[in-house]
Amino acid sequence: MSWTTTHDLDTFTDAAGLFLRAEPAPHTILLTATTALGAAGLDRFGDGAPEFGWWRAPGGQVAGAYLHTPPHPVLLGRMPATAAAELAELRAAGGSPTPGVNAGRAAAEAFAGAWTARTGTAGTVEERHRLYRLGELVPPDPAPPGHARPGTGDDGDLLVEWTRQFSAEAGTGAGDPARAVADRLAYGGATLWEDGGRPVSYAGITRTVAGMARVAPVYTPPPLRRRGYGAAVTAAVSSAARAAGVRDVLLFTDLANPTSNALYQRLGYEPVEDHLVISFGD
Structure with a gap:
């Protein structure tokens, strides 16, 4: 060994x-x-x-x-x-x-x-996550007003700002937000929900590997929450992944957020396993 x-x-x-x-x-x-x-x-x-x-x-x-x-x-x-x-x-x-x-x-x-x-x-548990896998997709009904569309280069500045805000709220980071967004747009991994001609929510998805892709991140600006936009854009990106042949559509939730855990289960996501992020002090 x-x-x-x-x-x-x-x-x-x-x-x-x-x-x-x-x-x-x-x-x-x-x-x-x-x-x-x-x-x-x-x-x-x-x-x-x-x-x-x-x-x-x-x-x-x-x-x-x-x-x-x-x-x-x-x-x-x-x-x-x-x-x-x-x-x-x-x-x-x-x-x-x-x-x-x-x-x-x-x-x-x-x-x-x-x-x-x-x-x-000693280690300190900083985050507790749950991994979910999509079973049978159940789109929100009724759906909020608006529609999903692919992200484009014209959305770059907005998505960079939303990525910064998401990372600040979640306490996580994945490197330079501008580079993360540019990479995601390069392979078509960004979906926006648009209402009244303006973007109101965003869902990213990873590249497909071994028949698997993971929805991340999902972000709606605070003033636009509780309107169903996050559920709608998650359902849209999940449906598109399934239509493209992705076998395992996954996402993580923060176990400290019961709202998101309940939301994704209503959409048809089923628990797989729990993960921990543990930090070590100086």
Whole structure:
């Protein structure tokens, strides 16, 4: 049982790609993030060089993988608790910068426990997320006024501002908002809901990988909320993904927000698993 690390995306993909694609839902962030790195550049999520790794079980098969794009938390895929704990110990022993961990609950807790045991630094749960998969889509009825349309380059400035506002509210970041929006528009991954000739809500979607795509982000400016726009644009982008042949249409919710969790379930999204983001203090 051992970890192998690299800064080379192709090496990582060759070693761990089949493992990740065999279960695209629990590996959604790893798959979409590495695909974005390959398409938009290795600095897509920050200036630091990404680090990749994979873990082999006693039989030699890959049974775990991770990605670290500084300054973000270390992102773990599905893996045995022993692999997560071993990775934490290796990073602590090597002095690798590790601001936190983002993973399914079991792997996150195993990593954090080993990190605390090795370094004496306790972890703090910053975010609790739930991963959902679309079952049978149930569009909102009645739908709000307006219609969905694809985002275009003319929407760039607005989407950059909305991306900044979304990140500020959610306490998350995915690198430079302008670059994130430009990347999303480049592959047609932005949908707007328009009412009365003006955009009122926005839903993004990742590139499709292994028959899977993830809806993110979904944003409606505060003055325009509680009118059904967010549900409508989510249903629109979900329907378009299904029509394009996407098998697993996914999204994450913040468990601290019961409104969004109830909303997406009404649209036909079903729980898959819970994730934690745990930070480590200085």
